[in-house]
Amino acid sequence: MSDKENGSRVTRSLARKRVPNAVDMAVRDGAKRPRVVLGDLSNQPVAPKPNPRAGRRKPLAPSEVQKKTVEEEQKSSDVTDIDAGVDDPQLCPQYAADIYRYLRSMEVEAKRRPDGDYIEKVQKDVTANMRAILVDWLVEVAEEYKLLSDTLYLTISYIDRFLSFNPLNRQRLQLLGVSSMLIAAKYEEITPPHVEDFCYITDNTYTREEVIKMESEILKFLRFEMGNPTIKTFLRRFIRAGQDDVQSPKFLQFEFLSNYLAELSLIEYNCVGFLPSIVAAASVFLARFTLNPTTHPWTASLQHYTGYKPAELEGCVHYIHEMQVGRKVASLLAVRDKYKLHKIDHPQFKCVASMNCPSEIPRSYFQDIS
Template structure:
């Protein structure tokens, strides 16, 4: 729960070195009047509907983090192929991890869980979702339609039909706006695509479940800023004000994101890198990732 000090981030009497990113009142999608209240609510809510951080050790005996990573890498391809909105992928991974937090499963049914959670997420987030038959085809018809529907019922029942969940994507757009408002040297679309690339890499790694979604989003902005402008400090008063994170809160998560980015070309999980190597995403996956981050940037 946010305390009173951190919750009050909407004071219109902003300090001179903090950019006002909530002044676009003519754009209804930005919800400028209520934006701060919305994000305070998201911060308070992100502790709910989170998966266990140790379910692989305590619940799962027949699958491991590598199998989970392979599944999510494949789901990235599927989600991109069907042009699902980004929220769908994040929500599907949330459903997968929450279900696995309480239900032992074997490797043969892991893909079944994956396609069902993607189907549920697309029903929740997208204007259109493929049919059950199409999802069976995606899995090379190794599952019957009846099995898909049975798993769908099992997931919905276990999640108690609580399908709304706060994910990293919930914070990323606002944090990108804060980064843009604070640093006009950065090409805005490149920064946004790079932050999205880093945030999606976090989905692959089971160990990243220990970090709150907002912390991953803030760390993705920090690392994207550093990769884009390595000679300049990646954090500033505007980002601190809107993310509610001090740079000293970020080092562990930034370090793990940096590892994922630096190691990804040789990871054997190519889907996210290939996706963000396309011109649509400004080829940000091909940008050079420095081997280290100066410690003074994280103080």
């Protein structure tokens, strides 16, 4: 290689030394230094800036003080931690308390609540008995298509909320039911039934176009907000809170008896006015009473995780109890048959619908637990 070629080859470091850097000149002249992509990043740790407000704490609001005091009292009481040692990621044990606190705030929102007496106020052609027959039939439909229980609960929620504001002709009540179940199935199921399936289950009483039109009306009324906490949402957690002192052979019986009583509540129009969390808590209360009538069914753990005292559940418990012992709508048998027969598909139901329950609940059971 010639000397000329060697002389013309200049490294970048030598060039910086021989030629003043444009960036350095700009800095000297007071101009803003242009940012070089990834050029000014360093691996050196950055020392945190001193916080002038460090050590100062914002005073708690009165509600926060009360909440903190309640939590401290509950921690010091004899309450079982149902989230300790749980390794199921779907239960989210680290965030379960916050999640359910948020769900409890959602369930009281007016837009997610049906009117407790919409039959008397709004409906002119639909009665409470018609509603009960529709719900009983929808339980059979859910069993026929093997739908999740969450789908059934969400369906009834849509129906009650729609009927709370929209007068409906009795001839369209079944149409409202199948269209609501179609929406709930699309929201909850992996492979929901088709529109034609719901037309078929009504013996083609309604056409495909009618079902789709009613589906559109319901969605517009809901403003496409299909998610909603239901009885089943809270029942899962309350059952876990109520299992701490249940004898191990009765674990499954307690779980499915609670589910059976919760589904019975769907038929009872008087339960529409209660919050889903109250109905779930009342179902657990009555299930524990059925399994062990001689012991107070409520515990410190249940009071902590449900947030309800026994006296707050009394009305709802009595309504479900009347359904359980057959004093009301005894002719509607879909839920009873579902939990009574020892089917191959549902051997886990343990025939809980056949279990005997005392005809009266002691008044003392609705007093505060000691």
